[in-house]
Amino acid sequence: MHTNAEFHQYLHHVLEEKIPFCKLLGMKLTDLNADHPTLTIRKQPELIGNFSQGMLHGGVIASVLDSIGAVGVLLKMAQQTPRQTAMEQVAEFAQMSTIDLRVDFLKPARGDVFxxxxxxxxxxxxxxxxxxxxxxxxxxxxxxxxxAFILHGKG
Incomplete structure (x- = not known):
């Protein structure tokens, strides 16, 4: 059985380095607790949607929420049905697809770190x-x- 540390290291590498869009947005995993994972992004000029007010683009917000949702599912799967190796566990990321995503924008995203x-x-x-x-x-x-995410793996 793999160790959580090894799995978490692979997960960091995949999300932060291997997925080009996540890397472009500058996503950084900050907590890999299966019950409440977190990630951060920093505001960059390329991520601004409202240039006159310096607000983060809504598509960036939706993408970040979608990504942390997928990470949460992957971590919960690892907790409930651990795979033999960390690589097998991370490979389940590629077996998931978002089938429904709803985002409610509550306040303008004017900060520097989210x-x-x-x-x-x-x-x-x-x-x-x-x-x-x-x-x-x-x-x-x-x-x-x-x-909602569909899980394509064999379970």
């Missing part, structure tokens, strides 16, 4: 449901989300 978190509310054999949220560096909640 933290997204997730909570898996249901992990079934074929579908997982997740609630997500994003805060700025002052703790102001700027968006919430809910997602």
């Amino acid at each position: 933290v997204a978190s997730a909570e898996v509310t249901r992990l079934g054999r074929r579908v997982a449901n997740v609630l997500m949220q994003m805060h700025d560096q002052n703790g102001v909640r700027i968006a919430t989300g809910a997602a």
